Amino acid sequence: MGKRLFLFFVLINTIGFSQDTEESERLEAIVVNAQTGATMESVHVVNLNQVKGTITNKDGAFSIPAVVNDTLYFSFLGFKSQKIRVTNDMFKFGQTKISLTELAYALEEVIVRPYQLTGYLEIDVKNLPINNAYQYSISGLSVGYEAGKKNPSAVTKVLGAILNPADLLRNLFGKKPNQMRKLRQVKEDDQIRDLLASKFDRETLIELLQIEKVDIEDILNNCSYSKSFITTANDLQILDAISSCYEEFKVLNREK
Incomplete structure (x- = not known):
């Protein structure tokens, strides 16, 4: 019994050491x-x-x-x-x-x-x-809305943006909670912040958060950021805006 207990502790210590080494x-x-x-x-x-x-x-x-x-x-x-x-x-x-x-x-x-x-x-x-972008017209609205390729998510996205912006935000944030949690980590790393401050193409943000560029624009549009800000801000400013929007979303979602 004593030998088994000794081996058990040796194994635990070995596993713990290997994990610390890996980290x-x-x-x-x-x-x-x-x-x-x-x-x-x-x-x-x-x-x-x-x-x-x-x-x-x-x-x-x-x-x-x-x-x-x-x-x-x-x-x-x-x-x-x-x-x-x-x-x-x-x-x-x-x-x-x-x-x-x-x-x-x-x-x-x-x-x-x-x-x-x-x-x-x-x-x-x-x-x-052939233009593969599709437009969807809604009764009562004078203009059509382009939604990219013809698939169910494209239609849902258009309807969500027009009829209920809150639902669109819930879909964007709610489906990618792990990526959104990275926002705080990204903001705490000085090297990444310096990199984002020098970038304007959203490429690094897309890789870090694993969301599409169109989703970034939709989030900011529905958080009342101007088109001028969305197109001219650097990636760090965009990150801070998304973070602020996400925190507001969590507060509103918690109250429901």
Whole structure:
């Protein structure tokens, strides 16, 4: 009995030690330019799972808390943003190099094809591109509302926005409670706040909160933010606005 009890405590201590080690483990790697191989300074690195951020030093190196299967998000002006999943190899062998591609190289070739009109209506109509956006008209309203692709959620979104904005907010916030809880974590990390203060494209916010850009706009629209603010504010201001809106939503929802 004594031996079993001793082994039990050894096992518990071993598990506890391994968990602490995993939580405190830091990943070290280097970011380089994919075209030149040169190291890149001041690249923003964000652990999307743990909501922690850092930047690379003058040698392109960085260190960040991480565990296997965490996702790291890399962002640098003029380069294509990139997501990397953390693997065991990164911890075992070290000196992992993350390559970022300049946007000039990342852009895919675009072929511009002007409309070839023949003068015959039946032929020209078939050659015109099809617009997949659908509009929904509601009795009593003088204008139609465009809702993107034709699917049930598109119709629901339009009706919710027009008939009951509170329900739309409840759907947006209520369906993504885990992502919304990240708001406080994001606001507490200085490196992430600095990154968001320099960004205007909503790209990092979308990755952090795992919501669509259109959802961000819908949230702010229904919280009475102006179109001018929504289009010109930096990502940190947008984050603070969403956070404020979310706190108001929780208070109202609690009172119901």
